[in-house]
Amino acid sequence: MTLPSFIAAGEALTDLIIEDAATQRWQAKVGGSTWNVARALAALGLPTAFAGAISNDVFGDALWQASEAAGLDLRFLQRPPKSPLLAIVHQTRPPRYFFVGDDSADLHFDATQLPSTWQQRARWVHFGGISLAREPLAAKLLALAAELKSAGVRISYDPNFRALMDERYDETLRHMVALADVVKVSDEDLQGLFRSDDIAGSFATLRAWNPAALYLYTRGAEGASLHGATGSWHAQVPAIEVVDSVGAGDASIAALLYSLSQRSELGASEHLRFSIAGGAAACLAAGATPPSLAVIQMLLARMPQATPT
Template identity: 50%
Template sequence: MTTNLPKLVVFGEALTDFIREDNQRWRSTPGGSCWNVARVGARLGVPTGFAGTVSRDAFGDKLIQHSRQAGLDMRFTRQVERAPFLAMVVSRHPPQYFFVGENSADLAFDVDALPSGWMDAARIVHFGSLSLVRQPLAAHLLEIAEASHAAGKRISFDPNYRDLMAGPTYRSTLRRMAGLASYIKVSDEDLRGLFPELDEATALAQLRAWAPTASILLTRGAEGMRLFTAREVLFQPAFATQVIDTVGCGDACFGGWLASLLARPDASLASHLEFSAACAAATCARQGAYAPLLDDVAALVGAESPCIDFHP
């Protein structure tokens, strides 16, 4: 009998970023928006599973190694004999990238390989990013999202706009996912990419029309973030920190938000928002998509002890 299943289950892609440095050398690092969100949840002490598939090679092995180190529930992640999914980051300023992943490992996801009873145990189920535009994975994940919503689970959604999402096909996916979601995170850059024909205020209004009851977290980097609920709007300034690398900051922000909701259900929305901002700041202060620890958050919010005490 499968026991102790996680309360946060993250579906999506894990990949390897190849980043071109200034000296024209390439540096590889494990990544992927959904995988980053999962690692953040686990590192903050919330039982978390990353439901995705990676390659059985040096790149997949590194993803598995980092997943174990983060404390993810490894019953949710498979390795298969397929090519790795790669993101080639040609330039970071301005961002220029392309993806290599025809018939790659992430597309071999199999829902039947998940632990029995996972949906019953889950409280929040997260979706987003490239996994919702890459077929046949996207179709499978939409079915899981709809089934999870029907089962009364809270759905978390981060579009994490990339150029692959341009066009009418993804627009229908965006609308479907928004309608299912309890929590949506978008950046100002996401809104420009998702709704190029609209100004930001109109784009946000369109998203709200599709998701009238969702809590929408709008992030603006150093300008802070706003939380829009059906009843109120809250503002959280960014924490002052030395910015070393912004990679993974949005993922840390949303992963921290989800972890705080699960572990501190009685906390105020303002407190959850502060915790989320502290996670983003802690990641900005480190190289790479750093997944913050409770001590990192406590140092920023002024707490004397870790902020999360998870009760299953």
């Protein structure tokens, strides 16, 4: 079996979402930022794996089954005899949550157990999410990213800010930005990561850490922009009826990686439009539903052209 050329490394988890606080009825949904990116890449037809560890119980079973259904390469998914990583969403409007994962399975991921020669096959490896804020997993992933970069593998990075990314995360942020070929960040990410309302200044600081990288900067309904060493472009989102925005950011970075690798003859403005269409397509269904290539192309045809900024 051929090894995948696209890998997302990090966390897969279970969201436990409150449905009725009075009766304590909860709903479990599979998720995780980097795992969602892997599923989105696979849905676009790319040979993809999620490299991470999940529990050997009912929660891990659901993640394994969903990974198999998505067409991910299961040789990269490890199952140590440890507890699950859970995101407890105890309020939905607005969302309020906390994580439960002391010594959980995700922390025991071991890159040395991945299939041999996988790095020679890999073209892109994606990092991000809370996996880079949880030790000892974070240190393992930082070392892996540096190793891959030295081997010529391209790195994408989406910090996907969460409350546990406090001052202790600052060094990790700067280190990953310096390694990355592509960085995806939202206005909310910038506000949280830099603990500042000066969003423009924070983005300028981020770019200064690695001027050679390509930056996808998303701003929700206001569209997104793509910034590189030779210029910047902005595009609006297509007019859609949003069902659920969960997973839209993960779909947008996956769509960008698809466009960069499969539509390499096109310019940056077209890569941006495809990325935005991918994020918008994810909003057409409930939950973190990976969009199909057909739906992305349908939205792309309805989008305005990107403009230089």
